Amino acid sequence: MSNLTEQDYDSATPALEQQMNLARRACWRSGKDLPTTASPNPAKPPSDESKTKIEPETKARVTKATCNASPSGLFGKRAVLLLALCLLLGLSQGRPNMSVTPGKDSGLDAGAVTQLNLAQPPPTADVAKDGDEPTEHPSHRLPRAEPLKSNEQNPTDEEEGGHKMERYPLSSVDFGRVKTPFIIGIWILSASIAKIGFHMTPKLHLIFPESCLLIVVGVVIGVVLYFCTDVAVSPLTPNTFFFYMLPPIILDAGYFMPNRLFFDNLGTILLMAVVGTIFNIATIGGSLYACGLFGIYGEGETPGLMDVFLFASLISAVDPVAVLAVFEEIHVNEILYIVVFGESLLNDAVTVVMYHMMESYNEIGLDKIIAQDIASGVGSFFVVALGGTAIGIIWGFLTGLVTRFTDHVRVIEPIFIFVMAYLAYLNAEIFHMSGILAITFCGITMKNYVESNISQKSHTTVKYALKMLSSSAETIIFMFLGVATVNNMHVWNTWFVVLTIAFCSVFRVIGVILLSAIANRFRLHKLSRVDQFVMSYGGLRGAVAFALVLLVDENVVKQKNMFVTTTIAVIYFTVFLQGITIKPLVKILNVKRANKRKPTMNERIHERFMDHLMAGIEDIVGKTGNYNVRDKFKRFDNRFIRPLLIRDLKEVNELHLLDHIPMQNYERELNQNRRKIILDSDQKPRIQFRSSPTKRKSSKNLTEESHSHV
Secondary structure: OOHHHHHHHHOOOHHHHHHHHHHHHHHHHOOOOOOOOOOOOOOOOOOHHHOOOOOHHHHHHHHHHHHOOOOOHHHHHHHHHHHHHHHHHHHHHHOOEEEEOEOOOOOEOOOOOEEEEOOOOOOOOOOOOOOOOOOOOHHHOOOOOOOOOOOOOOHHHHHHOOOOOOOOOOOOOOHHHHHHHHHHHHHHHHHHHHHHHHHHOOOHHHHOOHHHHHHHHHHHHHHHHHHHOOOOOOOOOHHHHHHHHHHHHHHHHHHOOOHHHHHHOHHHHHHHHHHHHHHHHHHHHHHHHHHHHOOOOOOOOOOOHHHHHHHHHHHOOOOHHHHHHHHHHHOEOHHHHHHHHHHHHHHHHHHHHHHHHHHHHHHHOHHHOOHHHHHHHHHHHHHHHHHHHHHHHHHHHHHHHHHOOOOOOHHHHHHHHHHHHHHHHHHHHHOOOOHHHHHHHHHHHHHHHHOOOOOHHHHHHHHHHHHHHHHHHHHHHHHHHHHHHOOOOOOOOHHHHHHHHHHHHHHHHHHHHHHHHHHHOOOOOOOOHHHHHHHHHOOOOOHHHHHHHHOOOOOOOOOHHHHHHHHHHHHHHHHHHHHHHHHHHHHHOOOOEOOOOOOOHHHHHHHHHHHHHHHHHHHHHOOOOHHHHHHHHHHHHHHHHHHHHOOOHHHHHHHHHHHOOOHHHHHHHHHHHOEEEEEOOOOOEEEEEOOOOOOOOOHHHHHHHHHHHO
16 A cells, blocks of 8 residues: 555544554455555544544444455456445444544644534535645545634634624614604604694684694694605504593593583483484485495495495494584583583494494394394493493492592502593403493592592692693594595595585484484473584594594405595594584574683582472472482482592581682682781681781671681
């Protein structure tokens, strides 16, 4: 054997080298010489320490396979060599190779890392890493163990490999992380600045309602976002509207609602909210479907019967947000306000039930609806309405009970009012009840008991915080309505839009006239023609209808985009046209305005006296009327509920009595007598006069002055 052949064999891994050496020595003993193959890649023979032992069975098998061959000439020798190489290559790839990385001085380095190579493919590089070995043909290359690199790498090597180390920056900019909330904040800031400029304008706020301005600002922002940016913000999603925007508006309305007016007109409100909404759904849906049968909407654009009634159920309800935004600016009298606003609150139960009923019927199919489905739909109305009301009252009582024990932690009193009212809304939504009714009656209930437990500072905090939250929510809602208008998903059908607006207006007037005639038969204060006109003209549609139409499943209702476009058109018509013209019409028709002053002490005493007198008369004649029910509830409330929920009942009664004393008389007496009230250490008032000591007042005058202050 030549040295060149040995170097060629020694270029393999240590395990292969030992196997090749054993085969070669066995052939030498038999007197056979293996053919030589020139290798252009001489390698340094590895040290004996890196060689591994081979099993005796494998060694005998290799020896037998190599030496028993009897080649004839050059061809036989080459065949034996190729057979040995293939066998050794298979053995090397079938078992793992444990190798130790050699050090720099041909010895084992102390920091060498052991590597386990399992069936590695042959390297494809033509040039070795060290750069000192020439190129080798792939057919003559054998698998070589690669040393495992240590985790501790030189920074210079990282930079050479393409990785650049980053140093700690002095400052950085990351707008993408806060892009969406930042843009929403800019929207709200823009709307607030627009409201300031709107009210500073001399005549603009006298002509246009505030909601119109916010929608216009939203449209402008929507145009800028659509054509100038790529911000993908989904404005006014149903979850955002129902879970975050609507609750503060309804809580503010329910907490500060005049309870006496609301319950005195509850019969008329229920008549308008329940019967009136069902009448509008039936008439609007039937008329739109009848027009569709004549092919007015065009081929392929005619919706089915259940689709039309689904749309009518969401477009027929009066919107509380739009009514609040407009009616608080025109300041109509209390009866008109409470009837229209109460209708917009209580028709939520009808709208929710009818919407889900039509949605379920649409999925079931008109031909598969049975009597049980209809009976379940009718029964669900009472479950949704009464369940939402009961949940709100229970949470209101719980709020009063909790605030009874907050006399030592006054700072958290507003938290209970906000959080527990919001939990009442969410609790109703969990059981698919009316969340609007729940939070409304929660506000009505907690006001009677919570105000007697909380401090004056907490009451002021609750008042202004609710006003701020409701005003901000209204701003965001109307602005998002404008933003949602600008998109490329609209399907405009002129006949469907025009007929929907016409039917909503006409059937609203017819329904108010018919139901007012029924209500006037049982009312002491009749609803006049002017009142009926304001009630008809004030039936505004708003964000509730828009949020409901976004919930429609496009896979079930094919005309969803057409319904969305029509809903936006109806909202714009009612908010812009009716909202702008209702204020001058109220002035032209000389509608009675609201009186914002508080009742005097004398008026409250006479009011309480008349309540007891009318309750006694109803009891004598054997009639259970409104006064009788109110008197019985007040007796039950004063005997059982108020002692349980109110901390100090005697102190509360005295404070309520002093609240109705006119402060003007108190200040006038102070200025007239020119005296000061100085409190002693025992908290008893002491009167000190500025006049000279020689001027004494008679005991009669002092007694009159003391009574005038009390």
